[in-house]
Amino acid sequence: IDVKDPTNLPKYLTVEGTLTTNNYFVGETFDPTGLTASVMYSDAETIVDVTNDVTWNLGVLNDVGDAIQVIATYTFDNNGTSDSISSTDNVTIKVVERVLDAIVVDGIKTTYTTDDKELDLNAMKVEASYVNCNRYIDVTDKVSIEGSVDFSKLEKQTIYVVYSEGGITEKEAINITVTLANMTIKVVSGGTGVATYELVTSADQLKAGDQIVIALAEKGKMMGDMGTGKFLTATDATFDGNKITSEVSYYFTLSGGSSAWTFTDVNGKEVGATAVKTMAYDKGTTSWTIAIDSDNKATITCGSYGKILYNVNNPRFLNYNSDTNVSMLLPEIYKLTGGQTVTEYTVSEKLYTAIQEADAALVCGNSSTGTWVDGTYDVETAKGYLEMTEAADLEALKGAQADENGNMVEKFLWKYDYLVATGKIENFLNRTVVSQARVNPFITNVSNETTIAIIVIVSLVSVSVIGGYFFIRKRKEQ
Incomplete structure (x- = not known):
């Protein structure tokens, strides 16, 4: 101033x-x-x-x-x-004096699914408190994590957040819960051979309980599920005359009657419409009528929300109020008439855990050579865990498809089928297992070092043989 x-x-x-x-x-x-x-x-x-x-x-x-x-x-x-x-x-x-007393952990994610691969620590905040001092200091960037989480295990697991200062170490236990992500297995049932879906030529051929597929042979398409959209996706299909010859994995089961059919899809969801050009699961109007003309084309109508047409320009099956034309076509209906069907079965946490325990019990000898060693497996324990599951689970396992590259259940069934096919264990699941032995699922890949060593040995043997040949030939000439 x-x-x-x-x-x-x-x-x-x-x-x-x-x-x-x-x-x-x-x-x-x-x-x-x-x-x-x-x-x-x-x-x-x-x-x-x-x-x-x-x-x-x-x-x-x-x-x-x-x-x-x-x-x-x-x-x-x-x-x-x-x-x-x-x-x-x-x-x-x-x-x-600065003397560490405790740490407070906040914001760490504690709930995961079997689809997760690593801990999410992005929102974690860690503060340190001190003896005789009402003060907290952010030490998030100075902590470490002790322990790990096995995301395949459906159990409560504990990790520790660790912080050290001035010769004092404090830990806070964090309980992590892992739940089962959506997991399904494919179950084969009914008859033999590929499931047969035949063209429906009259609505009178339909009854409650029928499995049907909406398709259009001239475009080589059949319906798929809605996914996150508002329409039935169009998937590629092959036809032979009046039959679908490609595998069908998505279908509707009919209930009700001719005046009001209900479509329940393979996942147990009712298919309806909430507006024109808007289909939905378990919402809106779920009653449909079906009429089939002399050309075997189906008019599948959901009240005032229109009829299902195949959109040529944007391949899909959806409810429209449009008239049919060259780009908006009436579909056909194909009905299951025989052969095997493949359905998806949802794996429960109880079944998942039982399979995991059974898999651990069926350990086969030396994992690097696949050599069978008696006493290294426990069939009774494996059998006991599986028998504690639901009856529906055991029924599904009988016809479930095995896959050495599939999910945890499918891999277990591949291993189980191998053990049964080679006479190592009894077929206590009553599965239909091929008689010939499968590729041994217990042999691990040979390391590059081993492969190189074998090549070197073979090469040395070859050099020795060739050298010996020329030595003998030289002596003979002399």
């Missing part, structure tokens, strides 16, 4: 406010944030904010205890001479 009167000088220094930080560790520097300082001049009217110009008596805090006095000093020019005024205020400042 420009004070023109040389007799009007700073007279009083006043400190107000509340300290933001009252707790310190030994060696830290006093922080006056929260306090403001102002000077009143001798004219009793001029008041100036000098917060940034004062000095404080407290600097580096080296002594343990409570400092109750804070002195602010303002220095100014008194007509050519340095002068100062001070203000002493009582505050409580606690200074302690």
Whole structure:
């Protein structure tokens, strides 16, 4: 401030406010944030904010205890001479040795599924607290994780967040829960050979319980599920005369009657419509009527929401109010008449766990050679775990497809089929297992080092044989 009167000088220094930080560790520097300082001049009217110009008596805090006095000093020019005024205020400042007491973990994700591969620590925050000090410090970037999670195990697992400071280590246990992600297996049932779906030429041929597929032979398409869309997807299909010859994995089961059919898909969901050009599962109107004309084309109608047409330009089956034309075609209906059917069966957590335990019990000898060693497997334990599952689970396992590259259940069945086919265990699941032995699922890949060693040995033998041949030939010539 420009004070023109040389007799009007700073007279009083006043400190107000509340300290933001009252707790310190030994060696830290006093922080006056929260306090403001102002000077009143001798004219009793001029008041100036000098917060940034004062000095404080407290600097580096080296002594343990409570400092109750804070002195602010303002220095100014008194007509050519340095002068100062001070203000002493009582505050409580606690200074302690920095001794780790505990850690607090927040924001860490604790629920996962079997589809997950690693822990999600993105939102984790870790704060450290200290003995005799009401203060928390963020140490998130200084912690480590002890332990690991097996995302294939449906059980509560524990990891530890670990932080060390000053020779003291603190841990906080974090319980992790893993649940089963959606898992299905394909179950073959009914008759022999590929399932046969034949063209329906009259609506009178349909009855409750029939399995049907909506398709269009001239375009080589049949319906698939809706997925995340609002229409039935169009999948490629092959036809022979009035039959679908490709494998059918998605179909409707009819219920109701000719005046109001209900379509329940392979996953147990009713298919309906909520508006024109909007199909949905278990929503809206789920009653349909079916009429079939002399060309075997089906008019499948959902009340005022239109009829199902095949869209040539955007391949799909969807309910439209449009008239038929070259790009909007009536579909056909094909009905299951014989052969095997393949359905998807949802694996429950109970079945998943039983398969996991049974798989661990059926350990086969040396994993690197596949050599069978009696006593290294426990059929009774495996059998016991599986018998504790539901009757529907056991029925599904009888006809479930095995796959050495599939999910955990399919891999187990591949291993089981091998053991049965080679006479190592009894067929306690009553599966239809091929008589010939499958590829041994217990043999692991030979390492590159082993392969190289074999090549080197073969090469050396070859060189020795060739060298011996020329040596004998030379001796003979001599």
